[in-house]
Amino acid sequence: MKNRIINLLSELVKINSVNATISGGPGEKEISGFVARYLTKLGLDPEIQPAAPDRTNVVALIPGINRNGSLLLNGHLDTVGVEGMDAPFSLKQEGDKLYGRGTYDMKGSIAVMLLLAEYFTHHPPPISTLFTFVADEEDRSAGMEYLIKRWLPKFSPFPSGGIFLEPTELEIGVSHKGVSWYEIEVIGKAAHGSRPSEGVDAILPLRSALEELNNIQSELLNTEADPLLGHATLHASIIDGGTALSVIPSRSRLKWERRTLPKESQNLLNLELERVIQAVKSFPGNHDVKGREIFVRPPYEISKEAKVLTCLQDASPQSKLVGLSFWSDSALCGKAGIPSVLFGPIGHGAHATDEWVSLKSLIRVYEILKKLILFFEVPVR
Ligand SMILES: [Zn+2]
Structure with a gap:
């Protein structure tokens, strides 16, 4: 053999x-x-x-x-x-x-x-x-x-x-565990770096998104662990945005990965995405934000x-x-x-x-x- x-x-x-x-x-x-x-x-x-x-x-x-x-x-x-x-x-x-x-x-x-x-x-x-x-x-x-x-x-x-x-x-x-991927896109308005009042910064609001992801991560670690799989987790994976050093950024994007447990519902995951979107919306400024689920493996x-x-x-x-x-x-x-x-x-x-x-x-x-x-x-x- x-x-x-x-x-x-x-x-x-x-x-x-x-x-x-x-x-x-x-x-x-x-x-x-x-x-x-x-x-x-x-x-x-x-x-x-x-x-x-x-x-x-x-x-x-x-x-x-x-x-x-x-x-x-x-x-x-x-x-x-x-x-x-x-x-x-x-x-x-x-x-x-x-x-x-x-x-x-x-x-x-x-x-x-x-x-x-x-x-x-x-x-x-x-x-x-x-x-x-x-x-x-x-x-x-x-x-x-x-x-x-x-x-x-x-x-x-x-x-x-x-x-x-x-x-x-x-x-x-x-x-x-399962894997789910998410993305939010923040839309602002480009302007010359010397005249920031004419633009809408699309990068700064990501700060609220990262804070909210951090909050969710802490909550996940405080939720009862699966006896074999441990805790559900998430991490920020990719950030991009901006076009040049002297330009107020008109667009930014943040993607993250969520590792899911068998007992977690899709509804719970949808709510998490909504929380991140709302956190970005609450950040002061006239930016817009869109969010979506990119990929799901149960x-x-x-x-x-x-x-x-x-x-x-x-x-x-x-x-x-x-x-x-x-x-x-x-x-x-x-x-x-x-x-x-x-x-x-x-x-x-x-x-x-x-x-x-x-x-x-x-x-x-x-x-x-x-x-x-x-x-x-x-x-x-
Ligand atoms: Zn294999």
């Missing part, structure tokens, strides 16, 4: 699949071709899906003995960029550590999924098992959006559980009774239930009605230059998921 994982991971790492939104990133076209060929050689009939122009998913089904249910396994094919790395696309082994871009996040898991597909083509699983390899998890989740909106509604039987093989240090990821938490969770706990009793610091496609799957857990290898350096995955932990992931699939039962509806 060791050598099979090393060889397969080496092939996967060799293929540059840096997300296409990153400069020089080719996206998933080549790696999805590799995955599809691998599955075809096993005798499966993989479907290549056009998630977006030049962005492809690969999906393959292994029919189960019981055709009434299905279980979904998921991995993303893209990686983050490789800036600062010496040899990102060649696998290097040092003891148990396998170095290279994507080894940990998450080509090691893609190798595990392919080996599981291989095992279950020879030993039909109790219920149908759906292997989904998606594009674009590291940016806007175009792959998972396609899968959920365009493909899953046509697929039967609808999966009764999902497993996302993101790196979790062999713990069971049951929740993660938080996620699986029900403690979900079959996929209890089965995974049975298959891996030593694993703790943990909240994860990163956002994942599992939130979209959960929202679409598929209770989903995260479970993957030990390693280090996702999104960093010294990325590695533990070989032993990949073997554990393989063994535990094999056991889970063998014992997964379809929940009674």
